[in-house]
Amino acid sequence: MRRIALLSSSALLADAVRQEIAGQADLELLLIESVATLVAQEQASQIAGIIYDAAPGAQPQNELAQLLTSESWARTPVMVLIPPTQAAGELKKVFPNIVTELSKPLKSGDLLQALDQLSQSTVELPSKTTPSPSMKSSPQEITQSLPGVTDAFMWSVSGQVEYASSARATQFNTTMGFALQVANRMGKEAELGDFTGLQIQSDEGSAVFFSALTDKKDQSQFRTFGLLMDGTADPETVMESLQAKVIS
Amino acid sequence: MNDLLDALKEVEGVIGACALDRNGGLLGRSLPAYYDDDMLVQLNRRFEELFESSEEILPQPKVVIAQFSQTWLLGRDWPGGRLILFCGPQAHVPAVKTAASLTAKRLGKSLASPAPATPKPAARVAPAPASLQRPIPGKQQKTRSGIWG
Numbered sequence: 001m002r003r004i005a006l007l008s009s010s011a012l013l014a015d016a017v018r019q020e021i022a023g024q025a026d027l028e029l030l031l032i033e034s035v036a037t038l039v040a041q042e043q044a045s046q047i048a049g050i051i052y053d054a055a056p057g058a059q060p061q062n063e064l065a066q067l068l069t070s071e072s073w074a075r076t077p078v079m080v081l082i083p084p085t086q087a088a089g090e091l092k093k094v095f096p097n098i099v100t101e102l103s104k105p106l107k108s109g110d111l112l113q114a115l116d117q118l119s120q121s122t123v124e125l126p127s128k129t130t131p132s133p134s135m136k137s138s139p140q141e142i143t144q145s146l147p148g149v150t151d152a153f154m155w156s157v158s159g160q161v162e163y164a165s166s167a168r169a170t171q172f173n174t175t176m177g178f179a180l181q182v183a184n185r186m187g188k189e190a191e192l193g194d195f196t197g198l199q200i201q202s203d204e205g206s207a208v209f210f211s212a213l214t215d216k217k218d219q220s221q222f223r224t225f226g227l228l229m230d231g232t233a234d235p236e237t238v239m240e241s242l243q244a245k246v247i248s
Numbered sequence: 249m250n251d252l253l254d255a256l257k258e259v260e261g262v263i264g265a266c267a268l269d270r271n272g273g274l275l276g277r278s279l280p281a282y283y284d285d286d287m288l289v290q291l292n293r294r295f296e297e298l299f300e301s302s303e304e305i306l307p308q309p310k311v312v313i314a315q316f317s318q319t320w321l322l323g324r325d326w327p328g329g330r331l332i333l334f335c336g337p338q339a340h341v342p343a344v345k346t347a348a349s350l351t352a353k354r355l356g357k358s359l360a361s362p363a364p365a366t367p368k369p370a371a372r373v374a375p376a377p378a379s380l381q382r383p384i385p386g387k388q389q390k391t392r393s394g395i396w397g
Contacts, residue, residue, distance in 0.1 A: 175304045182301070183314045186294040186321075190287055193317030200302040201311040201345075207302070210315070228305065236341050 002119040003028045003046055005038055007064065008053035013081070017051070020111045027115065035063040044072040049118035052095070053081045055104070061095075062174070068097050077121040079114055081106070146241055148233025150205070153226040162223070172226050176209055199235055206235040214246050249276035252354050259347045261339025263319070267355060268292045269329040279334060292330055295323040311345060326352035328359045 006017055006029055014031045021027050030047075032038045038050075052064060067073050077099040084103065099121040100114045146152075153172050154163040161173060183195040197210035206229045215221040225246070229238060249267060253276055256265045264279035266288050274285050295312060302309040312323045322333040322344055331352050335344055 172305060175301055178301045179298055182294055182297045186291060186298075186314060187316045189294070190283070190291055192319050192321070195314065195316055197315040198298070199311075199313040199315075199341075200298075200306050200309045201313075202306045202309045204308075205306065207306050234342075 001028055002026055002048040002115075003030060003042075004049050004051060004115060004119065005030045005032045005042065005047050006051045006053070007032050007035070007038065007059050008051070008055075008081075009033050009059070010053060010055065013053055013055075016106060017111065020106070020108065021115065024112070027119075033059075035059060035067050039067065044076055047076060049077045049079060049099075049115075049121070051079045051081060051118070055081070055083050065095060065174075068095060075122065077118050079118045145245070146227070146233075146238050148205075148229045148231075149227050149238060150230055151226075151228035155224040155226070157220070157222040172228075176224075176226060179209070201235065203231070205230045206233065208235055208239055210239065212243065212246065249355070249358065250278055252276075252351055252358070253278035256333060256347055256351055259339070259343055261336045262344060262347070263334040263336055265331060265333045265351070267326075267329060267331050272296070272329075275329065283334070288332070291321070291332060292323075295321075295330060295332065299323070299325070311348070313341070322348055324348045324352050327356040331355065 004027065006014060008014065008031070014029075017029060021029060030042070032041070050064075052059070054061075064078075068076065068078070074097070076097060078095050078097040080095070080098055080101045082101050082103050100117045102110055102114050151172070152163070152165045153161060155173070155176075156162050179198055180195065183198055187193060187195045197208065199209075200207045207227065208229075209224060209226045211222065211224045213221055214223050223246070225242065227238060227242065229235060253265045253267060256262050257278065264277070264283075266277040266279055266283075267275045268289070269275050272289055272292050274288055277283075277285070277288065279288070295314075298312045298314065299309055302312060310325055314321050314323075319337070320335050320339070322335065324331045324333075331348055333344060333348055
């Protein structure tokens with residue numbers, strides 16, 4: 001039995017989907033009104049996929065994005081139902097787990113095909129290799145060689161996630177985006193110069209962000225790095241190692 | 249209070265520091281006049297935002313370091329509020345962190361013990377070092393690459 005969670009508060013949509021899948025004995029549709037309900041009532045291992053209705057007034061994207069960064073839900077495939085006015089590309093930045101999308105209004109037959117694709121898909125944690133040709137080592141090699149580093153991320157100059165060792169990249173992206181804005185304002189207000197990096201430390205570990213040209217001769221090779229470390233890592237040592245590995 | 253803040257400048261590369269209470273009020277400062285009180289209060293608000301947003305990726309952050317091309321700032325919470333250190337490029341991050349941690353503990357102790365019945369000394373203001381003068385428009389500033397490099 002494939003159990004699909006439809007995350008929508010629209011009874012009309014639920015009816016339309018139910019009619020479409022009527023007769024599919026191996027499909028069970030769960031109408032879930034909120035992310036909180038989904039988490040409270042269902043286990044990730046029991047859900048073959050999530051249909052997210054991206055209609056105006058739908059469930060907040062950030063709540064679902066947050067859920068999909070958790071370890072148990074990170075590999076759950078997602079299908080989005082996209083309103084005519086919205087582009088799928090923007091949603092893919094928020095939900096890396098999107099494996100298929102359908103534009104509304106739904107066309108008969110398309111949904112079943114998309115549901116097959118949804119329930120048969122597996123989500124691999126995002127992990128791209130060597131996006132910056134000037135880097136001496138691949139991001140995976142770098143991450144594995146840095147002791148105490150639990151998560152590593154790399155963003156391009158346009159803010160696209162180019163490498164993520166875990167599905168927490170979305171959460172990091174959101175937090176980093178806000179923190180960078182704050183730090184930039186801080187730099188301007190106090191005339192401290194351009195903001196170049198941030199380090200956060202707690203009893204549990206550290207997080208660092210920094211930006212650098214991975215090739216000093218090529219302005220297009222500007223990258224921002226994010227690292228999450230456990231309490232055993234020394235952030236300064238890790239940063240020095242990382243810089244030595246990525247800057248040529 | 250100001251004696252503890254003055255002592256931080258003995259750490260190589262530390263330009264000065266200030267301490268603020270939980271409501272963001274300035275408790276003491278040992279910094280060049282270039283950094284006026286209003287600016288310090290505003291900087292603390294920005295640190296507050298950084299600490300709050302950091303909670304999402306690292307629960308209960310204790311230290312936040314913001315690096316800029318001309319200087320870097322360290323914000324550290326202590327029981328009575330927040331300590332902010334201003335550092336030049338040559339400052340050694342682990343040494344500054346340790347000094348900030350010790351000072352935060354001492355500030356906490358000084359709050360816990362009854363204050364002596366002496367008049368509160370005026371905040372000391374020292375002239376700005378050459379490295380912290382306002383940047384000259386059009387003049388290339390020498391900066392370090394990366395956050396700690």
